[in-house]
Amino acid sequence: MHIIKLIVKNMLRHKLRTLLTVLGIAIAVVAFGLLRTVVTAWYAGVDASSANRLITRHSVSFIFPLPLAYKDRISKIDGIDNVTYANWFGGVYIDKKQFFARLAVDAETFFDVYPELMIPKEQLEAFKRERNSCVIGEQLVQRYNLKIGDIMPIEGDIYPGRWEFVIRGIYKPRDKTTDPSNMLIQWQYLEERMKEETPSRAGYVGWYIAQIKDPNNSAFISGQIDEQFKNSPAETKSETERAFQQSFMASVSAIITAMDVMSFVIIGIILLVLGNTMVMSARERVREYAVLKTLGFSTFHLIGLIGGESLTIAITGGIIGIGLAFPMIDGFAAILPKGWFPIFNLEPITLLLASISALMVGFLAAVFPIQRATSTKIVDGLRQVG
Amino acid sequence: MKIPFKYITRNLKTRRLTTILTVVGISLVVFVFAAVLMMAHGIQKTLIQTGSDENVIVLRKAATAEITSIIMQDQANVVQTIPSISKLSSGKPFISNEIVAIINLPYSQKEGGLGNVTVRGVTPEGFQLRQNMNLSGGRFFNWGSREIIVGSSIKKRFKGTELGDKIKFGGDEWTIVGSFDAGGNGFDSEIWGDQIQLAQAFGYTGAYSSLLIRLDNVNAFTQFQEAFNKDLRLQTLEVKREKKFYEEQSEDMAMFIRILGIAVTIIFSLGAMIGAMITMYAAVSNRTIEIGTLRALGFRRRNVLFAFLIESLSISIFGGLIGLFLASFLQFFDISMINFGSFAELAFSFSLSPSIIINSLIFTVVMGLVGGFLPSIRASRLNIVNALRSS
Numbered sequence: 001m002h003i004i005k006l007i008v009k010n011m012l013r014h015k016l017r018t019l020l021t022v023l024g025i026a027i028a029v030v031a032f033g034l035l036r037t038v039v040t041a042w043y044a045g046v047d048a049s050s051a052n053r054l055i056t057r058h059s060v061s062f063i064f065p066l067p068l069a070y071k072d073r074i075s076k077i078d079g080i081d082n083v084t085y086a087n088w089f090g091g092v093y094i095d096k097k098q099f100f101a102r103l104a105v106d107a108e109t110f111f112d113v114y115p116e117l118m119i120p121k122e123q124l125e126a127f128k129r130e131r132n133s134c135v136i137g138e139q140l141v142q143r144y145n146l147k148i149g150d151i152m153p154i155e156g157d158i159y160p161g162r163w164e165f166v167i168r169g170i171y172k173p174r175d176k177t178t179d180p181s182n183m184l185i186q187w188q189y190l191e192e193r194m195k196e197e198t199p200s201r202a203g204y205v206g207w208y209i210a211q212i213k214d215p216n217n218s219a220f221i222s223g224q225i226d227e228q229f230k231n232s233p234a235e236t237k238s239e240t241e242r243a244f245q246q247s248f249m250a251s252v253s254a255i256i257t258a259m260d261v262m263s264f265v266i267i268g269i270i271l272l273v274l275g276n277t278m279v280m281s282a283r284e285r286v287r288e289y290a291v292l293k294t295l296g297f298s299t300f301h302l303i304g305l306i307g308g309e310s311l312t313i314a315i316t317g318g319i320i321g322i323g324l325a326f327p328m329i330d331g332f333a334a335i336l337p338k339g340w341f342p343i344f345n346l347e348p349i350t351l352l353l354a355s356i357s358a359l360m361v362g363f364l365a366a367v368f369p370i371q372r373a374t375s376t377k378i379v380d381g382l383r384q385v386g
Numbered sequence: 387m388k389i390p391f392k393y394i395t396r397n398l399k400t401r402r403l404t405t406i407l408t409v410v411g412i413s414l415v416v417f418v419f420a421a422v423l424m425m426a427h428g429i430q431k432t433l434i435q436t437g438s439d440e441n442v443i444v445l446r447k448a449a450t451a452e453i454t455s456i457i458m459q460d461q462a463n464v465v466q467t468i469p470s471i472s473k474l475s476s477g478k479p480f481i482s483n484e485i486v487a488i489i490n491l492p493y494s495q496k497e498g499g500l501g502n503v504t505v506r507g508v509t510p511e512g513f514q515l516r517q518n519m520n521l522s523g524g525r526f527f528n529w530g531s532r533e534i535i536v537g538s539s540i541k542k543r544f545k546g547t548e549l550g551d552k553i554k555f556g557g558d559e560w561t562i563v564g565s566f567d568a569g570g571n572g573f574d575s576e577i578w579g580d581q582i583q584l585a586q587a588f589g590y591t592g593a594y595s596s597l598l599i600r601l602d603n604v605n606a607f608t609q610f611q612e613a614f615n616k617d618l619r620l621q622t623l624e625v626k627r628e629k630k631f632y633e634e635q636s637e638d639m640a641m642f643i644r645i646l647g648i649a650v651t652i653i654f655s656l657g658a659m660i661g662a663m664i665t666m667y668a669a670v671s672n673r674t675i676e677i678g679t680l681r682a683l684g685f686r687r688r689n690v691l692f693a694f695l696i697e698s699l700s701i702s703i704f705g706g707l708i709g710l711f712l713a714s715f716l717q718f719f720d721i722s723m724i725n726f727g728s729f730a731e732l733a734f735s736f737s738l739s740p741s742i743i744i745n746s747l748i749f750t751v752v753m754g755l756v757g758g759f760l761p762s763i764r765a766s767r768l769n770i771v772n773a774l775r776s777s
Contacts (some may be wrong), residue, residue, distance in 0.1 A: 014671075017664055024660040031653040038646060060555040061489045061502065063453065064588070080556050092448040157448040160456065160622060198592075202521055233557055250499030251724035251731055255643070258425070262650060269654065272411040275659045280668045288663075332649055339643065 003301060007308040007337025021277040025360030025361070028270035029321025029354050030328050036350040037262045039256055039328050044343040046249060048177035049241035053113065056225050057207040058242075059235040062088075063142040065204035066234050073228055078289035079221050080210045084109035087187060087206035089156025091154040099339030100140060102154065103181070104187040104206075113211045118176040122171035124150070131189045133168035139180040141170055143338055152183070155345065159190060161197070181342040208242075235293075267357050274317075274365040278310050289373045299374045306373060307366040318355055326353070340379070387472030389685055389693040390545045397669065397697060401717075404550040405701060406666045409605040411707030413666040413712065415651070415658040420713035420746045422647030424680075424736040425721075426640040432734040433636040433725075436572035437629035439604050441515055444597040444614075447624045451635065452486040452595045453504075459621060464620060468613045471599055474511070476670055482512035485581055488730050489555045491544040501722075503540060503731040504576045505555075507584030515598050516573065520623040524549045529580050532587075535564040537574040539733035553577075556587025572632065573726060575722070575733045598628065635727030657752055658702075662757025666698050670765040677765055678773025691766035698758020699751065706750025714738055 003055055011018050040047075060217045065087070066072035075083040087104040111117060119127075119135060127133050134152060141147070146167055152164045175182040178367075187205065194202040212221055222238035229236045239247075249256070283344065289295045289302060325346060398405045426647055447457035460482055472480040485507040490500040506512075508765040510529070527533035534553070542545050552559040559690055560579065578600045585591065601610055607627060614625045626634075670677070716736035718727060 003618070008402050010448070014667075017667060020664050024657050024664075027653055027657045034649065034653070061487070063488050070647055075531070081433075090454055092450075094728045096448075096450050106473075137613070139657060155448040157446060157454040160446065160458075200589075247726075250493065251501055254723045258421075259646075262418055265418060266654070266657075269411055269414055269657050269661075271408050272414075273657060276404055276407040277410075277664055279407070280664070281402075289676065301598040324669075335645060335649075337638075337641070 005143040024273040025317025026321035033325035043339040056238040082211040085205040126168040135164035135169035137180040311368035318358030409705040413709035416709030430735040441628040486595040507581035518569035522567040536580040636654040666761035687766040694762035701753030
């Protein structure tokens with residue numbers, strides 16, 4: 001009990017310094033939380049991917065289409081429950097700065113394969129019925145203040161011309177990792193217009209999504225799909241949805257590495273700030289430690305005293321930092337251009353990591369002062385002038 | 387009467403560990419600050435260099451990149467007839483009708499990853515329209531053959547892109563016969579081949595991705611643009627200066643890096659200032675008797691204030707210089723990242739500019755001043771008698 005009392009008294013001796021140190025740690029925890037949140041936001045697509053979905057695309061690149069005829073051949077393969085397909089529709093909504101995915105999908109099967117996009121039954125029926133309808137995610141409803149029955153005009157780029165889609169459905173994301181900002185239109189409608197305008201582009205889809213029964217079979221089944229189309233004009237490459245998403249991550253790995261490095265640098269900075277404080281405190285108190293030793297306090301007590309102070313400061317800073325991280329991250333999300341990160345949440349794992357780092361820093365910052373306090377001889381300590 | 391500078395430097399030496407810790411903290415902050423700005427600058431520099439002032443590019447109106455743009459043959463023919471296009475000695479208009487596609491190639495370092503690479507089908511004019519295109523190995527491809535040449539940073543980053551290797555796409559195998567160096571601009575991240583051959587392979591019959599045009603002179607742009615916009619057959623297309631086009635491509639990525647960088651730097655610098663403040667407050671309280679003595683010797687309050695401010699500034703400038711020095715080594719590193727503008731990967735390097743150096747130094751000075759200001763005020767306000775009496 002005495003030790004705790006001493007720790008508190010020591011902390012309050014230089015109120016300003018303690019306050020500044022706590023603040024410094026809090027700020028670093030906020031920065032750490034922010035960076036990790038950006039990293040997890042990049043990985044949102046990977047986290048959202050399902051283990052029982054395979055993506056089949058053109059072997060050269062996803063920008064080349066696959067014949068519609070592949071659908072039947074894929075669905076005949078053993079172990080596949082359901083096959084659907086989609087196209088990147090692209091185009092410009094309002095202006096070129098509005099980022100969200102615009103996909104042409106098979107109205108009949110798409111929502112069966114993506115159960116995480118939750119849509120009311122009657123809205124889905126309306127989407128299937130009406131050629132020029134679309135379904136949008138909840139986030140788009142808020143972002144553009146839309147409602148069912150509104151028209152979304154799109155200026156096509158890959159599919160030239162002016163397109164108008166009537167909103168017939170709004171889906172809700174089932175999981176936190178589900179992208180709430182997709183716009184889905186009917187592939188069948190796209191196909192009809194292509195047949196009229198550029199018949200050479202009709203009859204193609206962007207990629208196939210196959211739902212498989214057993215995720216453990218994914219490698220075998222993807223191999224079988226690709227085997228089917230070997231030496232055809234459009235060879236395929238199939239992989240799990242996760243692998244597909246991860247291949248996108250490889251192309252932004254530079255920025256992710258940079259952020260990883262920075263989050264370590266931040267921990268380094270917290271360590272320096274707190275370490276500095278502890279070194280200074282210990283230097284000022286060399287004489288007191290000698291007195292304590294003379295009075296019969298053991299090395300163990302000194303460790304408790306210095307380590308306890310360091311840990312208490314670190315923990316207080318950590319708690320304040322975590323408290324500040326929530327509003328900071330919301331603020332940051334507000335500055336970012338809309339749609340950059342459809343999913344931007346402070347994950348529990350981020351909080352856990354931040355807490356562990358704060359604790360570790362608390363321990364580490366105490367090492368040097370403890371070593372100094374315990375190794376100084378009583379006589380030298382008493383003689384020391386601060 | 388000024389307090390000698392030697393006194394200040396001696397103080398820094400006496401409390402070596404604290405000084406070092408603070409210097410390291412500040413240098414880390416400046417390092418990150420400079421690194422982020424260098425990254426954003428690197429992307430922009432690479433893309434802006436890619437364009438040339440005299441060239442204009444024609445794309446489909448809504449297209450954000452060449453890859454999503456389609457120009458039909460008859461439209462391309464109409465564009466040719468617009469005045470103020472420069473003529474070649476053969477009398478042909480100086481235009482390159484190009485097609486652009488993206489293919490996947492495996493990375494040479496990251497296992498299992500596939501990168502997006504731009505393949506560009508060019509015409510002989512395409513080479514003349516771009517300066518700095520130098521062959522760095524092998525030879526140019528033969529027109530009418532299934533041969534390709536690769537940019538210098540493609541060779542570095544992707545597997546199977548050495549001279550003599552074959553890449554399979556578009557239903558055929560393409561032999562790499564040469565590599566080129568475009569002077570660090572965006573073309574270094576591309577693969578080039580014969581437009582007619584590639585158009586066939588990718589099924590771009592009767593259509594192009596973009597038209598690159600040389601105008602009579604730099605000032606002819608407005609005139610050209612007016613004629614272009616008036617033509618009813620070209621309503622679905624738009625024309626841009628080539629430089630502007632590449633500049634726009636870099637905007638999103640550079641903005642993202644800047645926003646993130648500035649957010650992180652603000653937070654970091656608060657941390658560093660707090661660190662400096664702690665150090666300086668401690669310096670003041672440790673030296674209360676000294677300060678009292680100085681004042682008793684006749685040094686003025688503002689002398690004490692300046693002495694402490696200079697001490698804090700020396701720490702932060704020293705740290706800042708170390709940080710900048712370390713950051714300058716980043717220039718030797720090339721990084722590559724997907725450019726959301728074009729959806730293909732772009733290789734660039736960290737790039738230091740005078741304005742980044744100046745900004746980092748200003749930032750350093752501000753950190754030192756802010757961190758040292760309050761403690762210095764306290765030092766200068768100390769009462770002589772109390773200060774001398776304190777233990």
